Amino acid sequence: MLHFSDLFQYTDVFLSGLLTTVELTLLTTILGIALGTCCAAIRQYGHTVSQRLVAVYVELIRNTPFIVQLFFIFFGLPAIGLKLTPWQASMIALTINLGAYSTEIIRAGLSSIPKGQIEAAKVLGMNFRQTLTRVIFTPAFEKIYPALTSQCIIVMLGSAVISQISVEDLTYAANLVQSRNFRAFESYLVTALLYLVLAIALRFIFNQIGKRLFAYREVR
Amino acid sequence: MSLVNLHQVHKYYGDNHVLKGIDLDIQAGEVVSIIGKSGSGKSTLLRCINGLEEYQQGGITLDGKEVTTEDIQVRCLALSVGMIFQNFNLFPHMTVGENIMLAPTIVLKKSKAEAAAVAKAMLEKVGLAEKFDSYPEKLSGGQQQRVAIARALAMSPKVLLCDEITSALDPELVGEVLKVLEQLAQEGMTLILVTHEMNFARDVGNRVVFMHQGKVWEEGDSKQLLSSPQTDELKQFIGAVL
Numbered sequence: 049m050l051h052f053s054d055l056f057q058y059t060d061v062f063l064s065g066l067l068t069t070v071e072l073t074l075l076t077t078i079l080g081i082a083l084g085t086c087c088a089a090i091r092q093y094g095h096t097v098s099q100r101l102v103a104v105y106v107e108l109i110r111n112t113p114f115i116v117q118l119f120f121i122f123f124g125l126p127a128i129g130l131k132l133t134p135w136q137a138s139m140i141a142l143t144i145n146l147g148a149y150s151t152e153i154i155r156a157g158l159s160s161i162p163k164g165q166i167e168a169a170k171v172l173g174m175n176f177r178q179t180l181t182r183v184i185f186t187p188a189f190e191k192i193y194p195a196l197t198s199q200c201i202i203v204m205l206g207s208a209v210i211s212q213i214s215v216e217d218l219t220y221a222a223n224l225v226q227s228r229n230f231r232a233f234e235s236y237l238v239t240a241l242l243y244l245v246l247a248i249a250l251r252f253i254f255n256q257i258g259k260r261l262f263a264y265r266e267v268r
Numbered sequence: 269m270s271l272v273n274l275h276q277v278h279k280y281y282g283d284n285h286v287l288k289g290i291d292l293d294i295q296a297g298e299v300v301s302i303i304g305k306s307g308s309g310k311s312t313l314l315r316c317i318n319g320l321e322e323y324q325q326g327g328i329t330l331d332g333k334e335v336t337t338e339d340i341q342v343r344c345l346a347l348s349v350g351m352i353f354q355n356f357n358l359f360p361h362m363t364v365g366e367n368i369m370l371a372p373t374i375v376l377k378k379s380k381a382e383a384a385a386v387a388k389a390m391l392e393k394v395g396l397a398e399k400f401d402s403y404p405e406k407l408s409g410g411q412q413q414r415v416a417i418a419r420a421l422a423m424s425p426k427v428l429l430c431d432e433i434t435s436a437l438d439p440e441l442v443g444e445v446l447k448v449l450e451q452l453a454q455e456g457m458t459l460i461l462v463t464h465e466m467n468f469a470r471d472v473g474n475r476v477v478f479m480h481q482g483k484v485w486e487e488g489d490s491k492q493l494l495s496s497p498q499t500d501e502l503k504q505f506i507g508a509v510l
């Protein structure tokens with residue numbers, strides 16, 4: 049017999065976990081994309097040395113497990129005097145992680161912009177920053193928008209791992225509830241559904257923003 | 269004083285010696301057609317004039333000021349040199365009006381209203397006033413190229429560089445773009461164009477420059493040069509294109 053009703057008394061626990069996950073997701077999505085955008089621009093247009101540095105960062109993150117990155121930041125950094133709360137450590141780890149993946153994705157968008165577009169901006173007298181923000185970004189992001197959306201969702205789902213350093217996120221809530229009432233099946237099923245809803249919501253938000261940013265596609 | 273002056277300009281791509289000592293002097297109001305075989309250095313020459321490509325030797329001046337590829341200088345140069353490309357290079361995510369208004373607002377710091385007025389006037393000039401709110405992809409190639417011309421004109425350049433601007437167009441659309449150029453020529457705009465349109469070069473242009481193997485092989489008055497070429501290379505070239 050299943051006993052979903054045994055979960056009701058833990059509604060607050062689930063809600064507060066959900067809130068933490070949402071909060072961290074929104075924050076790290078914004079910061080991660082911002083970081084990825086900067087790094088992608090450097091990778092694509094920067095000087096050789098800074099290009100290399102970005103490449104090292106990206107490869108380092110993409111070729112190591114997220115949980116190790118998280119543990120390194122939370123348990124490792126205090127060794128050099130940098131002590132962070134679990135929440136701070138998670139925020140940083142998630143941002144750095146999304147930043148690395150989105151760097152590669154956004155760079156693909158940047159390199160899809162024909163050279164002629166940049167030259168056209170140049171001969172019209174625009175400086176590089178103007179060219180980047182006015183001419184390059186919109187079509188570049190449009191190209192990779194679905195991939196970027198997926199990556200943000202992957203990172204959101206991957207954030208479940210932060211319960212390991214006792215951030216009280218959604219997964220932490222599930223663990224807590226099932227350890228109290230031993231309803232593992234029900235707890236994790238509900239949690240899975242909540243993640244599913246979050247993923248759908250995040251995709252929806254991205255789609256709405258995309259509709260605005262790339263409105264010119266609709267008009268045509 | 270000449271508007272554009274090139275003195276012994278040499279340009280290399282690695283070991284490839286592309287421009288081999290170009291001398292050229294262009295006065296304000298002249299319409300100069302650059303012709304020559306593929307690979308003879310026509311585009312490179314044009315792109316050196318507005319600092320898109322650097323050159324290794326010699327000197328180029330525009331309105332008396334030296335041309336370099338220094339970023340700030342290129343932007344300064346852009347204020348007096350317009351360029352139109354073979355494949356238009358309109359910004360796809362902006363309407364025609366926004367395409368034209370962008371540089372006047374963010375580079376020349378004109379107000380929105382002022383820039384819009386200029387954009388409308390320029391669109392009028394190229395016969396596309398009704399396309400202000402259309403997106404480039406909705407336009408034919410010929411219309412896109414005319415918008416590109418309007419966009420360049422909105423910066424009120426002293427000279428317009430055109431690199432084979434009708435080559436990507438369907439034959440029936442070439443005429444409308446050439447007509448705009450002809451009108452500009454009549455208004456006294458200085459035009460330097462790389463072109464394969466010999467009739468245009470002869471009838472509208474003042475001067476033809478024939479490039480061959482990275483050199484100005486032969487140049488002179490357009491009608492005279494095209495009707496009685498002196499060098500075998502030019503005779504051959506004219507024979508091949510006509």
Ligand SMILES: Nc1ncnc2c1ncn2[C@@H]1O[C@H](COP(=O)(O)OP(=O)(O)OP(=O)(O)O)[C@@H](O)[C@H]1O
Nearest residue numbers: 281284286304305306307308309310311312313462
């Ligand atoms: N970006 C580049 N890098 C290396 N070599 C180049 C580059 N652009 C042009 N070249 C070389 O320079 C030479 C002149 O090229 P250019 O494009 O100026 O010729 P063109 O006369 O414009 O030819 P076309 O009629 O085909 O446009 C060619 O040998 C070409 O291969």
Ligand SMILES: [Mg+2]
Nearest residue numbers: 310311312431
């Ligand atoms: Mg060319």
